[in-house]
Amino acid sequence: MDQQHHGPGPGECAGLLGRGTECARIDEAIAAARAGESRVLVVWGPPGAGKSALLEYAEASMASMRVLRATGVESEMELPYATLHQLCSPLFERLRRLPAPQRDVLETVFGMQAGTRPDRFLVGLAVLSLLSDASEGRPLLCVVDDAQWMDLASAQVLGFVARRLLAESIVLLFGTRRPGPELLGLPELEVTGLGEADAHALLNSVTHARLDQHIRDRIVAESRGNPLALLELPRGLTVTRMAGGLGLLHAEALPGQIEQSFLNRIQELPEQTRLLLLIAAAEPVGDPDVVRRAGERLGVPLATALAGGTDGLLAIGGRVTFRHPLVRSAVYRSATEEDRRAVHLALAEVTDPLGAPDRRAWHLASAAAGPDEAVAAELERSADRAQARGGVAAAAAFLQRSATLTDDPLRRADRMLAAAEAGLQTGELDDVRRLLSAVSAGSLDGFQQGRAGVLRGHVAFASGGGSDAVVLLVDAAGRLQSADPRLSRETYLTAWGMAVSVADQDTLMAVSRAVRNLPSPSSPGPLDLLLDGFALLVTDGRAAAAPTLRRAAKVLIDIPAPDVLRWGWVATGVSSAVWDDEDMRAIYARQVQVVRDAGALRELPYHLSSLSYALSWAGDFEGAAAAIAESDTVATATGNPLPPYPALRLLSLQGRETETAELIAATLQGAAASGFGMGTSAAQWAAAVLYNGLGRYTEVTQAARSAARVSEPWISTWLLPELVEAATRSNEPDLARDALDRLVEATQPFSTDFAGGIEARTRALVADGTGADDLYREAVERLGRTRLRPELARAHLLYGEWLRRKRKRGEARNHLRRAYEMFESIGMEAFAERARRELLATGETVRKRKSEASSSDELTPQEKQIALLVRDGLSNPEVGARLFLSPRTVEWHLRKIFTKLSITSRRQLRDGLPGDESRSTPG
Incomplete structure (x- = not known):
């Protein structure tokens, strides 16, 4: 309900005792909202x-403020977005x-309209x-009472x-028995x-019988000062029971005791009044017209039922409300099964089917x-509607109830499997296991067995059993x-992708x-080409897989959004497998946009992680960091954190030893615990790059x-x-040649400059004389035609180091200087220092550049994200949509950013933040 209140001011406490x-x-929260801040x-x-x-x-304190109110209703917990x-x-x-x-x-x-199934986090952004x-214009108070009974989607x-509330002048209050998982971590x-x-004062206000002080003391002590117990229990107990101390047993039994007190009062009401209370208890919305019409169907006119009153237990006005939720539960649970069914049938008959x-x-x-196919089919249609609205948990509940009303075994199995599939999407793995166990007890056809197997596989993967x-x-x-051949091939592709994560050869x-x-x-x-190409890659090698993988890479650039x-998430690997960095960036960027638009x-986050890899390869560290930050933001918001592989890369x-080493250790520990070998590969790749930059080759x-021998086709x-680079520096020629042979096997089937440049640069490390010189030149030329700036800079560095050892100092300086300048501009600190030391060894004076802290370094990570997006031309609502913030919060952050950067306009952000050189044409 939307109300404007003009009630007692802050501090008056509206007569609430104690x-x-x-x-x-609450006064502090309201004052903050009046000052332009949000509170929860x-x-x-x-x-x-x-x-x-x-x-x-x-509510009474929010003078001149807008108030929105909702109440969770136990019987509506299965209806998606009911509370919202x-x-x-x-x-x-x-x-x-x-x-x-x-x-x-x-x-x-x-x-209000039909549409594709929305992502609940997009719903959250829209509500924000x-x-x-x-x-x-004026602050807003949102009150959600009985939040323990919110439907899952609303919660x-x-x-x-x-x-995500910060600068919106909103107070959001939840009333609940205990914070559920959706509310954990919020201010309490x-x-x-x-x-x-x-407590004594409250008890004295409602007990008119003369009670000994020790009895009053015992009632207060055993109620632990619960106000409702002190108000209600005396009304439901005789003076004798109270005086004998029999009214209360222990605090844990209080809800049942209070409910019994309400029930005692209910039983004193006339039969028709009790039936009216049961209708109201079974009707979740509190619609007086629905309650009235249902009562008439059962021969309970409203006026007759209310003639003697309800002893204050029920009020019917603009809405039907109970004295307390425990009254509703007492009424409903005390009714006979026959009466409950009759009431629900009457309510169904008066509820608008449209x-x-x-x-x-x-x-x-x-x-x-008992079983009723017509009702089961109606529940199945409700599940479809819930799915279309994004109420996956509600769909699972509808389908489970539909299955219990289904007599035909195969149809019941279909509905149970559909319920399990919906449950998997909500992460309710125990429900999925229970449903699968029940389904397995019956006879299934081949298609149903396949669906059940897919579910078991996903449950096993989510539980950490990768190989299983x-x-x-x-x-x-x-x-x-x-x-279903297509679903079969999709399932094989999912299995292949999971097997890569496990990184187990067998x-x-x-x-x-x-x-x-x-x-x-x-x-x-596209699906067939991708799956066949990946399978060939493992069974027959890259040469055999190359034609199929190349075809797949070309068609995957514009696969339909549903396939994306x-x-x-598996398709992103094909451009890497064929060493095509241009397609890699194009595919990754396109898939991010498709997923974002959907x-x-x-x-x-999966697609942002892939994009950050591509940007890192190109030396766009700023773009990579932004993609990682957005991925982390989304993953945190959705409760779906990913391994930190892109951040490791x-x-x-960047050569940030302390941070990299800490993250390597954490990743190795996580990989060991989960059994996912790709984590080990990612951590060791990061270590190899880091220590090559630092010149600590034995550690590499x-x-x-x-x-390098892990069965995973990319990082390894x-x-x-x-x-190869570290082995040649550590005087381990056999190790270097063995690694080179395996690299050549991976690059030879592909004619891209990415593959050829990396191969030539690596071959040069184990070659000598004219052969090495030609290979280094080839590496510089081929990598220079790509946007792989870090790899080109490393080619210049290795060539310069080789030339210095050959005492060709003039040529060496040219390449080392070029490498140093590129490393500095990209932000590869360790490699830049390695190039500087080599330049000094050639006799050139090179001052170590002092790290100058720019004003942008003062920005927090979130402020940096906002600044970069605004610099790139996004509006406040567009930035908010990316980062799950309201436009007003974005504006609030921008004011702080402008102050820190000493600027006054969005246009000046282009000068206040560095650009990305990798977006220019490579040369």
Whole structure:
């Protein structure tokens, strides 16, 4: 509900006994909102502690401020975005003010239009923008009571919003029994029992019988000052029971005791009044018209049922409200099963099948006494609608209920599998395991067995069983082959990608051989080319796989968006496999844009990580850092953190020894614990690059020797040039030649300048005389035609070092000077120092450049992200959409950025921040 309040001012506490401290916290939040800042507070405590009274105090304190209110309802926990709809419905006229993607996503989840299934994090961003817009002009108070009964979709979105409020003049208050996972970490206000004196005062206000002081003391002590217990229990207990001390047992039993007290009062009401209370308890919205019409169907006219009153337990006005949620639960649980079914049937009959089809279906399910295919089918349609609106948890609940009402075994298995698939998307692995166990107890056809196997594979992978997951997926893919060949091949591709992460030779070979045994499609598409090329890469080597991989690389640049979302994370590796850096950047950038446009934020970090690799290869360290920062921001927001492989790559190139070494140690530890060998490869590649830059070659060979033999087709290959360089410097010629042979095998099938330049530079390390000179020249020429600036600079460095050893100091200086300047401009500090030392050895005077702290170094990481995006021309709403911030918070950060950089306009950011030289034409 949307209200304007003119009530008691701060500090008055609206007559709440003993709640001065709690009211002061709320007063501080309201004062902050009036000053232009946001505050979030999770008010929590046991039933009856007074949470709702404090929320009402906050509402009464918000003079001249806008108030939005929602209440979680236990029976609506399965309806997606039900609580969010309550909270935001007064703002629907403001939807047109939002950017089109955000407006569309809210209209979709609120059922105002049909649309593709939205990402819940995009929904969160849209709600953040909507609330921010509503707080323009006057502060906004958002109150969510009984938050423990929010539907999961609403809880996730509001938890997301709460963590991103900063400069929007919004107070967001949650009242809950205990903070759930979606609210953990937010500022909390625990509401405990009243102090002894206040508890006695409250008890005295409601007990008119003369009680001995020791009995009063015992009641206060055993209630632990719970206000609702002190107010309600005396009404439900006889004087004799109270005097005998029998009313209370222990604090843990209080909710049940209070509920029993309510139940005693309910049982004293007339039969028709009790039935009216049951109708109200089963109707989740509190719509008086629905309650009235359902009552009439059951022969309970409203006027008759209310004639004798409800003893204060129920109020019917603009909404139907209970004295306390425990009244609702007492009414519902005390009713007979027959009465509950009759009430739900009546409610289903009066619920609009067009306006509220899902609520109607849920009532019909609750009214069913046994299997009912018509109701099961209606629940299945509700699940489809929930999926379309992004309510995956609700879809799982609808499907599980649908399955229990399904008599046909195969159809029931289909619905249980669909429920498990929805549960997997929400991360409820225990639910998925339970459903799979139940499905396995029945007979399944081949397609159903395949679906179940895919689910088991994903559960195993999510639980850390990488190799087991691959085996399960390969078996499932085989079962799916005849029923759904495309799904079968997608499953094989997923298994192959997982096997690469595990980096186990036997596992990867088993998947690849299974793929090679598949029948060849008559018209292979991008998926087929990718899968066949990767399988050939493992079973027959790069030369055999090269033609297929090259074809795949060309068609993957513009695969449809749905394919990008389903298996694009594996496809990113094909351009790397064929040594095509141009396609690598193009594919990665395009996939980031596709995923971003689709609002698939859970998948976005994977693609941003790939893009950061491509930018690091090109020497665009600023761009790589921005991609990593955005990936981290999204991954944190979505609760889906990724391994820090891109950060390892960037830090090692920058030569930041302390940070790189710490991250290497953490990555190795994580890889050992998880069993994912790619983590070991990534850490050792970073170590090899770092220590080659520092000139500590023995440490390189120690790091790279084992990692270069890991069965993983990318990082283990990129390690080989590092190993050859270090082995030649460490006087280990056999090790160098062995690594070179394996590198040549990987580069020879491809004619790109990337492959040829790296190969020539590495060959030159083990060659001598004219042969080495020609190879270094070839490396400089070929890498100079690419945007691989760090690799070109390293070619100049190695050539210069070789020339110096050959006493060709003049030529050596030219290459070493070029290398030094490039390293400095790129930001490769360790390699720059190595080049400087070599220049000194040629007799050239080179002063070590002092690291000059620019004003941009004063910016926090988030401020740097915002500044870079604004520099590149993005508007505040566009920056907010990237970083999950409201436009007002972006503007707040910009003011701080301008102050730190001593500038006054967005245009000046182009001069205040360094540009990216790698975007210019290479030369």
